[in-house]
Amino acid sequence: MHKGEAQTYIVVAEKPSVARSIAKLLKSKGVDAYVTSVRGHVLNADFPEGYEWNSIDPSKLFSVREFRSIISDERSYKELEGVFKKDGALIIATDNDSEGELIGYEILSIYRAIKGNQAPYKRMRFNSTNPGELWRAWNNLEDSLNMNWVMKAMLRQHFDLVTGAAFTRLLTKETRKHKNVRLISWGSCQSPTLGFIVKREKEIMSFKPEPFWYIRVRFRTEDGEEFEAKSENMKDLERAKALWKSVEGQKTGRVLSYDEGKKTIRRPLPLDTDTLLKDLTRITGVSAATLLSVAEELYAEGYCSYPRTETNRFRYDFDFREPIEALVNSDLSKLLGDLNKVRIEPLNGRKDDGAHPPIYPIKPYPKDGSLKRNVWEYIARRFAANVLFSDAELGESETEIRVGDVVVRASGSVITQEGFFKMFEYFIPKETPIPKLSPGDVLEVVKSELKEEKTRPPPRLTEAALLELMEKNGIGTDATRAEYPKIVVERGYAVKRGRSFYPTELGMRLVDALSGVDERLVTPDTRKFVEDFMEMVNRGTKTYDECLEQALRVYEELYKACEANIKRISEALAGAISPTKYKRSANYDFQSNST
């Protein structure tokens, strides 16, 4: 084909980076196509006219079955309109997951509004952006979108919108009758996130510390090495005292057993988003939401690969040259050793989201002490540790020693093979050496004592712990999960002090009120509930219409139960609101530690 002539294909990807990969591939194969992309969703669902905040009672939202499409990304929409005025058949090249399918459907609807309802299109379905995979997909274009996937994602969209808006409007409007408040919200992800924080706080509040006792002995070997050993914990003070009597004043102990073993610590797996956020929030103390946006900047500027991925394995055809070169050209290169002697052998995990590879470095980021550098360095070190380093090894030892009538135990652990810790210097286990002993050895007692301690409540949730809970309970996705801890802080339901989350009075009362109506409103059950329906739509065992109907009927009942108690609930919520609290916006990452 010649320049200026009509082009045959218009390929639309989900994001610019994928469009670039496809364009490069097609060009190399001599295929003439116009390749462009949107940036995620272009359209969003909203209620039809007449269902605005002040137009109707929120309960009416449960009977909405026809939703309005609104443009959520004006720029992408306009670009598509322009592109679709050209000649050429549409190829939908969005990600291979149900949200990608829905985005594809949005693209198709814009296309057909311009080209007519019968305008031809194809679906290009690929599981990675490697040239080989893209070429395979290009030669196996599918005739249509997977409508089960589209409807599955749409069910999620509509259920979350109706329930979220209904409860949020009810709670906000009713509380405003007592106090001026910006927003009191409920949602299938944010509410269980807050639920986790409140649940932990209640465990701490109701925790009754119980005393326990143990005997601690400090020994010295013939070589003059000292170490400590402890008896089991005892809840019974009388028993502890009796045993202590047999130990008190003893000058020696006798070694009953001494065993050594080895423990392998596997090198880290290829990096997915959840792991990146959990680890970095522990390393830096910065919020997951901020960290993800920093990772996105690194990606946008070409320092690392796409940072939103659930994949923790490298495909067989992954090209390791680029990331390794990034390492070689960086200040980390001195840790690499002689690369000619190193095997390229990643330790793979089992997850593959079918759209993106694990996160890896692409080019060096300068050592400037910034947060961005910390994030890049973590990505780079993790990649190197996974691909170029060996497992580490701990030497572990255990001994039992008799003193009087008591057996005390000590265990030691030392790093015997540094392995990947040379590169990945995070979370290195503490070494607790104990001397080498033999059964029958007699040890000098340097000091012995009967100690009292109290059981301690569980700690408050850190962001890493919260993300872990969300992940385990199916709250949010890898791309959205970081948002919810941020939301519960911004809405005034919780505060982050140091690295821990504390519910506010409002947060506590909100969870109390909702769980008083039904536990499902503050547990992961809502998410599970809607996802079971989504799965039915996916499999085709039930239609979208049936599922939306049934799911909303259940939540309409919960809404009514909430409404029946709304006077008491709204008074309780209003009672927790002090006007000043809402003036300052909670700055998530720079909370003072001193309140």
Add this chain to the structure above:
DNA sequence: GCAAGGTC
């Protein structure tokens, strides 16, 4: 102004 999901 509401949710959660994409992505910038």
